[in-house]
Amino acid sequence: MEDPMYSLQDVIRCDLCETPVPPKHCDICHIHLCEACVGKHLSDESKDHYIVPFKLRGITSKCTKHSTEVCTQLCTTCNIPVCPLCVASSEHEQHKKRDILKWFETKRELMQNDLQDLEKSIYPRYQEAATKIPVQRADVNKHSQKLTTALDKQGEALHTEIDTIIQGMKSDIDEMDAQHIAAIDRQEVAINHTIPEITQVILDLKRLLDTSDVCLVSEYTSRNEEFRSLPAQFQVTLPTFTPQEINREEIHLQIGSLSKLAITFLPYKPWILTDIQTEYEFLYNVSCLSDSELWTCGFYDSILRLYNLQGELLKSVQTKSGNYPRDIAVTQSGDLVYTDDFDRSINLVSGTQIERLIKLRGWRPHYLCSTSSGDLLSTMTSDDDKQTKVVRYSGSTEKQSIQWDDQGKPLYLSGDIKYLSENRNLDICVADWGAHAVVVVSAAGKLRFRYTGPPSTTRKSFGPVGITTDSWANILTSDDHNHCFHIIDQDGHFLRYIHNCGVQATRGLCVDSGDNLFVTGMDTEQMFADCKSIQRDTPLNEV
Numbered sequence: 001m002e003d004p005m006y007s008l009q010d011v012i013r014c015d016l017c018e019t020p021v022p023p024k025h026c027d028i029c030h031i032h033l034c035e036a037c038v039g040k041h042l043s044d045e046s047k048d049h050y051i052v053p054f055k056l057r058g059i060t061s062k063c064t065k066h067s068t069e070v071c072t073q074l075c076t077t078c079n080i081p082v083c084p085l086c087v088a089s090s091e092h093e094q095h096k097k098r099d100i101l102k103w104f105e106t107k108r109e110l111m112q113n114d115l116q117d118l119e120k121s122i123y124p125r126y127q128e129a130a131t132k133i134p135v136q137r138a139d140v141n142k143h144s145q146k147l148t149t150a151l152d153k154q155g156e157a158l159h160t161e162i163d164t165i166i167q168g169m170k171s172d173i174d175e176m177d178a179q180h181i182a183a184i185d186r187q188e189v190a191i192n193h194t195i196p197e198i199t200q201v202i203l204d205l206k207r208l209l210d211t212s213d214v215c216l217v218s219e220y221t222s223r224n225e226e227f228r229s230l231p232a233q234f235q236v237t238l239p240t241f242t243p244q245e246i247n248r249e250e251i252h253l254q255i256g257s258l259s260k261l262a263i264t265f266l267p268y269k270p271w272i273l274t275d276i277q278t279e280y281e282f283l284y285n286v287s288c289l290s291d292s293e294l295w296t297c298g299f300y301d302s303i304l305r306l307y308n309l310q311g312e313l314l315k316s317v318q319t320k321s322g323n324y325p326r327d328i329a330v331t332q333s334g335d336l337v338y339t340d341d342f343d344r345s346i347n348l349v350s351g352t353q354i355e356r357l358i359k360l361r362g363w364r365p366h367y368l369c370s371t372s373s374g375d376l377l378s379t380m381t382s383d384d385d386k387q388t389k390v391v392r393y394s395g396s397t398e399k400q401s402i403q404w405d406d407q408g409k410p411l412y413l414s415g416d417i418k419y420l421s422e423n424r425n426l427d428i429c430v431a432d433w434g435a436h437a438v439v440v441v442s443a444a445g446k447l448r449f450r451y452t453g454p455p456s457t458t459r460k461s462f463g464p465v466g467i468t469t470d471s472w473a474n475i476l477t478s479d480d481h482n483h484c485f486h487i488i489d490q491d492g493h494f495l496r497y498i499h500n501c502g503v504q505a506t507r508g509l510c511v512d513s514g515d516n517l518f519v520t521g522m523d524t525e526q527m528f529a530d531c532k533s534i535q536r537d538t539p540l541n542e543v
Contacts, residue, residue, distance in 0.1 A: 012054075016040065025057040026050060028070050048084075052101050059104055073097045079310075154255055169241075176239055183234050190231035198227055273516065276311045279303075283520045285508035287330045294510075294518060295336055297325045304328065304338060304349065320347055320354040327419070327508075329368040329376070337376060339365040341416070346378060346393070357396045363389075364416070371422045375399065379418040379430060388412040390420065390428060390441075402428065402445040411439055411447060419466050419508070424473040425490055431464035431477050438464050438477055440492065449492035453479070462486075466509035468517070476517065478506040485517075 014022040015031040024033040026041060027050045033041055042049055050072050052059055063069040063083035071081035077095035086092055201223055208220055280298030287295045289306065293314065296305050302324050306315040317336075319325055325338035336349040337357070346358040346365050357376075358365070365380045376393045389403035389412070405411055412418060415434035423429055426443040438451040453462035463481030470476065473490040483506075485498040508520040 023054055024051050025054045027052050027057060027060040050101075056101065056104065059101060072100055074100045074103045076103075151255075158254060173239065180236065183236075187231070187234070194227065194231055201227075274309050274311075276307055276309065278305065278307065278311075279313075280305075283507075285325075285327050286510050286518050286520045287328050287336075287508075288510050288512045288518065289330050289334065289336075291512045291514060291516075295328055295330060296520070297328050297338065300324055304336065317349055317352075317354070320356065321345075326365070326416075327367040329370045331370045331376075332372075332374045337368060337370070339368055339378065341366055346376065358393060366416045367419045369421050372426070377420055377422060377428060379412075379416075379420055381414060381416050385416075386414050388414050388416075388418065390430065400445065402441060405447045411441065417465065421467045421469050421475075423469040423475065423490055424471065427490065429467055429469065429475050431467040433463060433465055433480070436462045436464070438467065438475065438486075438488070438492075440475070451475075451486075451488050451492045451494075453486060454494050466507050466520070468509040468511050470511055470515045471513075476509060476511075478509055478519065480506060 011020045012022065012032055013020050014034040014037055016037040017034060019034040019036070022032040022034040022037075024035065024038050025031070026033060028048050029041070031041070032054065033051070038051055042051070048070070050060055050070065060070045060072060061081055063071050063081075063086060066083050066085045069083035069085055071083045071086075073082050073084075073087055074080070075082045075086070075092050075095045075097055078092070081100060082092055082097065087097060205220075208217055211217070276294070278296055278298075280296065280301055282299040282301070283296060284299055285297050289295055292309050294307050294309075296307060297303075302319045302322050304317040304319065304325065305313055308314055319338065319340060321340055321343050323340050323342040326341045328336060328338045330336055331348075337346060338349065339346050341364040344360040344364050345356050346368070348355045348357050360380070362383050363380045364383065365378045367379045369377050371377060371392075374394075377390055378393070379388065379390055381388050387403065388410070389401055391398055391402075392400035403411060412430060412432050413435035415432075417433040418430050420428060420430045423440075427448060428441050428443070428445075430439045430441075432439050435450075436452055440448045440451070442448055453464075460481040463479055464477040464486070465480045466478040468476050474495065475488045475490065477486050477488075478484075479486055483499075485506075487495045487498065489495055506519055506521055508518075510518050512518070
């Protein structure tokens with residue numbers, strides 16, 4: 001649409017000298033100015049002026065606190081326009097301010113560069129990647145068909161070889177049968193030849209027994225010994241077949257091997273959504289009260305602090321004992337709980353009141369998490385530091401103790417650095433720093449798996465500290481030894497590393513409802529976001 005400034009029917013002119021198409025505008029006096037009249041207009045010191053390019057006229061607005069004033073600056077700390085009276089007030093005295101015009105032009109330049117980058121670089125790359133997806137799917141089918149054909153061919157070759165061997169053995173059986181039958185036939189011929197002779201001898205003996213002729217009797221010679229043994233006798237050892245026990249491993253060796261599918265996700269570099277500076281020297285733990293408010297605590301500091309995403313301190317609470325808390329967690333009802341391992345207690349902060357929920361003997365509670373059912377889970381160690389367990393509480397009542405596996409061996413190495421989190425499938429995930437493992441048990445306390453990290457891709461041993469889970473039931477843990485994060489699925493399969501986060505000595509982790517990950521460091525607290533799920537092609541702000 002044509003700018004009315006350049007319309008032939010209504011040419012805009014300088015309000016002081018009628019010069020057409022004036023390039024400037026006073027956003028306070030609401031008059032158009034040519035370059036020559038700007039100085040003349042500013043010379044009128046009876047009122048304020050704010051000269052802007054004509055196309056940016058209307059950039060200023062009335063102050064919401066001082067209705068007669070115009071906002072000519074931006075408080076970058078509060079991210080709001082402010083008038084001169086606001087600038088001079090104590091509310092914004094220590095805040096950073098910028099000329100609203102210069103800030104606006106800088107922002108427009110940034111947006112223009114972003115638009116150019118999106119249109120010319122980023123978006124085309126996504127389009128190119130999208131066009132490759134159908135080809136990749138087709139390649140998967142082609143490759144699978146190729147493998148299937150090769151397997152069928154190998155199967156046919158093995159079947160042919162087996163059939164040939166079986167047929168050869170059947171032929172051997174037929175040949176042995178023929179030899180056996182031939183021997184039987186020879187025996188039959190001999191027997192059939194001898195039977196008439198025996199019959200004739202019997203008749204001759206009967207005639208001799210009936211005669212009294214001495215001469216005939218004297219000529220008789222017995223042939224019984226001749227006939228006593230059957231003619232053409234033989235012994236037969238019949239062939240037998242002993243089937244070999246089928247060995248699947250040997251069959252697999254004969255068929256060949258099928259390699260495993262290997263999908264390697266490259267390390268992903270996150271970006272910082274917000275950087276919240278806190279008052280802690282050693283910031284250790286964080287827990288989301290909401291998507292915009294965070295409870296925090298630190299070592300050697302007895303104050304629990306609630307911040308918003310702009311870094312503003314909303315609330316401070318002193319621990320009941322004056323000791324620093326070991327860990328914090330937000331309950332399903334929005335209250336705050338914390339552990340005090342010095343006086344062996346778990347405490348509930350509700351409003352301005354602190355209630356001691358649990359007081360232990362012989363054990364010290366360390367790390368906490370609130371479950372989907374409203375229970376509390378806590379890791380704790382014995383006073384002699386020789387035993388570690390996870391205990392579930394409903395209110396102040398102990399419901400479950402998890403300490404041993406099915407063989408009666410300890411699930412967790414003794415020691416106190418054991419952050420924990422409940423997964424979406426109700427598994428209990430413990431980052432066992434001393435054991436260099438993430439130990440995951442079912443809700444019933446049965447060991448499901450231990451994740452010790454892919455050691456071939458890290459410089460140092462796995463050092464899990466903070467732990468949390470996302471909406472897809474993936475497990476995220478900070479690796480203090482290698483300054484990265486590990487993401488594994490709910491069954492303990494490694495998905496991805498997150499490197500180059502810019503946070504050293506990471507401790508506590510938590511995620512909000514949008515799967516944005518909050519990470520606490522020794523002197524900063526930062527939130528990172530990723531644009532994709534590790535396993536699913538669904539947008540997910542994970543790390």
